[in-house]
Amino acid sequence: MSASVEAGLYVLLLASFVGFEVIRRVPPLFHTPLMSLTNAIAGISLVGSLVIAGSDRGALSTALGTIAVTASTINVVGGFLITDRMLKMFRPRQPATARGPAATDPATTGTATRSASAGSADAGRPRSEDPR
Amino acid sequence: MNDYVVPLCYLAASGLFIVGLKGITQPRTARRGLQAAEAGMLLAIVGTLIQKQVVTYTWLILALVIGSAIGTAMSLYIPMTAMPQRVALSHAFGALAAGLVGTAEYYNREPHLSTFTAGALVLEVLLGFLTFTGSLMAFGKLQEILPGRPQVYRGQNAVNLALLGVAVAAGVLLVLDPSRTLLFPVLAVLAAVFGVLLVIPIGGADMPTVISLLNSYAGLSGAAMGFVLDNKALIVAGALDGSSGLLLSIIMCRAMNRSFTNVLFGAFGQVTAGGPPAASEERPVRSATPEEAAMLMETARKVIIVPGYGLAVAQAQHKIRELATVLARNGAEVTFAIHPVAGRMPGHMNVLLAEADVPYDQIKDMDEINGEFTQADIALVVGANDVTNPAARTDPASPIYGMPILNVDSARTVMVVKRGMNPGFAGVENELYFQDKTLMLFGDAKAVADGLVRELEASVRA
Numbered sequence: 001m002s003a004s005v006e007a008g009l010y011v012l013l014l015a016s017f018v019g020f021e022v023i024r025r026v027p028p029l030f031h032t033p034l035m036s037l038t039n040a041i042a043g044i045s046l047v048g049s050l051v052i053a054g055s056d057r058g059a060l061s062t063a064l065g066t067i068a069v070t071a072s073t074i075n076v077v078g079g080f081l082i083t084d085r086m087l088k089m090f091r092p093r094q095p096a097t098a099r100g101p102a103a104t105d106p107a108t109t110g111t112a113t114r115s116a117s118a119g120s121a122d123a124g125r126p127r128s129e130d131p132r
Numbered sequence: 133m134n135d136y137v138v139p140l141c142y143l144a145a146s147g148l149f150i151v152g153l154k155g156i157t158q159p160r161t162a163r164r165g166l167q168a169a170e171a172g173m174l175l176a177i178v179g180t181l182i183q184k185q186v187v188t189y190t191w192l193i194l195a196l197v198i199g200s201a202i203g204t205a206m207s208l209y210i211p212m213t214a215m216p217q218r219v220a221l222s223h224a225f226g227a228l229a230a231g232l233v234g235t236a237e238y239y240n241r242e243p244h245l246s247t248f249t250a251g252a253l254v255l256e257v258l259l260g261f262l263t264f265t266g267s268l269m270a271f272g273k274l275q276e277i278l279p280g281r282p283q284v285y286r287g288q289n290a291v292n293l294a295l296l297g298v299a300v301a302a303g304v305l306l307v308l309d310p311s312r313t314l315l316f317p318v319l320a321v322l323a324a325v326f327g328v329l330l331v332i333p334i335g336g337a338d339m340p341t342v343i344s345l346l347n348s349y350a351g352l353s354g355a356a357m358g359f360v361l362d363n364k365a366l367i368v369a370g371a372l373d374g375s376s377g378l379l380l381s382i383i384m385c386r387a388m389n390r391s392f393t394n395v396l397f398g399a400f401g402q403v404t405a406g407g408p409p410a411a412s413e414e415r416p417v418r419s420a421t422p423e424e425a426a427m428l429m430e431t432a433r434k435v436i437i438v439p440g441y442g443l444a445v446a447q448a449q450h451k452i453r454e455l456a457t458v459l460a461r462n463g464a465e466v467t468f469a470i471h472p473v474a475g476r477m478p479g480h481m482n483v484l485l486a487e488a489d490v491p492y493d494q495i496k497d498m499d500e501i502n503g504e505f506t507q508a509d510i511a512l513v514v515g516a517n518d519v520t521n522p523a524a525r526t527d528p529a530s531p532i533y534g535m536p537i538l539n540v541d542s543a544r545t546v547m548v549v550k551r552g553m554n555p556g557f558a559g560v561e562n563e564l565y566f567q568d569k570t571l572m573l574f575g576d577a578k579a580v581a582d583g584l585v586r587e588l589e590a591s592v593r594a
Binding site for chain 2: 002019029078
């Protein structure tokens, strides 16, 4: 067994254990972002695809490599962007910053009331705003 | 100098990936973790592009631009309810890349492959193409291009196993003598066919497990690619992805009290196909209008809402959040209870509720909340079925017996929002619906929630 393969196996072993231990602590709340994040990370297969596509080893390599680069780039770019989009949506009941303890609640309540009673409000508004 | 810079880039990338995953273990640090992982990826890509091996950039730039455009468009415009499809599709892309890189490497290096490298390459190609087609099938089912019901036929498992056996045999022969070039296409095609056949018999309710498992395969094929290309960063990323997928599938299986083989070799499918459930005679249920339900809710002090896949189908998350807000304003304590396999992928419901602005500390997992149902005045089940079926606790003959469920039947009143009396994906009647304390609110989840909000608003104001 070559030294490089041996080192690779050690890396695989240790990374698997680290991965298991770290990911075990991810709460169910974040299971979907976790999946899209690990997906983006696994998009590092881009690195291998780049070498295949860019090292000028014949038409087949270049063609397969180019498709592979496209596919992995979709995963890397898309994966990170959508994980960010998801993580931005998660927020606690009371924001830790000094926006006042009940900052979110009245806000959401306000919109809820407005949209729910939109029917009656809309019917009433044009008449009151209309000078006639 | 490159001899140092490139490996160090990869090393830093590997470290940053782990930091990134560690970040996502807590809401506070999640986005910082994401940024760390992004930085790692950037380093790895830059490190690769400055390598001496990379000589032509035309195709690279084209592919990078096209890929970025598609990736950006997909992530910006996809609705949150379609997350399971998107994840399935991205597994397909990742696995395709691995399979193609493996193919190119094989034809580049074919007579000189060492036994170990050939083994890694065969594994990479096998898992890559299998995951590619399997994920595409999962995508098709989730997007409802393909029928979501399990497609089963006699002798299916035997056919599948035989096919896998032939593929593995071709792989072994290739490892023993990599110059048998004719076998390589056989291996690739059989792996792709096996991927299709593997996912076809799996029903919608098992999608969380299947997606997790495909995630794990995609990761493993990435790690195998790392061995083929002798790139340690790839091995690390593949191992992280693989262990994450494996861990999630274990969690999903445990939440359904089923084993891997049971999910993969279609026990549910056969139950569904094996004739309708015995108890199909008409039994009385109590149904209620939104008006009557709203009257009960008005006096409730503690309400637990249990969302399921039906919520996603009806896109009812915003209306349900509105309902929760109105109830809270009326003085009730509102909590959301989420079963690990609710929806079509791990954490599906959490994302939908987050999208609808439900604060995450109002959302509880099964283990956290199950003790609280006894104090709840109302348990409102929205589009969830099997995960609330008391038969899982009491009826050893039920196919879902032993599956951990949300104890909604401990609440004083149970309200079930459901389109009709159709049984769930497991094809099992839900005993819950026939209990005296259960009120059925028939209709589309969004319409029912809308009705409840309206009635509550009216009576609160009056």
